[in-house]
Amino acid sequence: MQEEVFALLGDKNLSRTPCRVEMLKILLESGSALPETEIRSKLPQHFDRTTVYRTLRSFLEQDVIHSIPLEGGDVRYAVTRNKERKSSQFHAHFYCESCSSVYCLSRARFEPPEMPEGFVAAGYDVLVNGKCRKCN
């Protein structure tokens, strides 16, 4: 775990600050995508909201994590697996309408919809909603 965190940070030339290390651990340990409030509440020491947001921004800029905007302004953050890097043109996530958890569907395959005349697609974000493993 520690090694994975260090590797992720090292790859992106991000220094090992306490806040970064702890946040990455939390995100890696969590099977689902988390909102900022939950990440912050899980931190072993107190960090200011600003610091957490700044760290999230660094991670986003370096594509260590990605954000998943939901209906109602809710946003979740999740570690970006190799399969779903920015370079990849397709991302899928699952929103459980029962427990509100969000999961990355990193290995989902998908047939792009046909585009109307004149529209050229570069990437696709799919949000599937339904019931997750735990709620079925």
Added chain:
Amino acid sequence: MQEEVFALLGDKNLSRTPCRVEMLKILLESGSALPETEIRSKLPQHFDRTTVYRTLRSFLEQDVIHSIPLEGGDVRYAVTRNKERKSSQFHAHFYCESCSSVYCLSRARFEPPEMPEGFVAAGYDVLVNGKCRKCN
């Protein structure tokens, strides 16, 4: 146009208040999905932000419009065409990375991605990004 607005409101038992009528006109006339600020700025008379949000909420509750959350907390609102009612299990939208316009792709067909063990899908929201008709 006027008739279409009245029909939409009538179907949902929403009274013809000035704000509702004008907002629906704006949304119907626009080929793309609009943020609240733009809807409000296009209104022929001044209405308070609160009133506009309350009207949006009525429309959302009655499925007259739907909201499209984007990366970065941006939200767009668009009239719900019959083809893409809540009852339908699939919605697709197009985000132009050049001019930031959002369009509904109401007639797009699509093959649902396969779900992992235990996950049951009920609906799909697809956000395609690329370049729109005007920007190509």
Added chain:
DNA sequence: AAAATCTTTGCAACATTGTTGCAAAATTAA
């Protein structure tokens, strides 16, 4: 090791999006 530099953190303030409570104005019903 001391001084200078760069980075991270916290605090206060602010912007934006959206909501709520309350009272005034406008509609609608009795």
Added chain:
DNA sequence: TTAATTTTGCAACAATGTTGCAAAGATTTT
């Protein structure tokens, strides 16, 4: 016309995210 309901505006608030500035911690330079 009076009474009841709905719509609107205003002020205040909540949540999410950003910015400026100064203090604290690391790094580097000499």
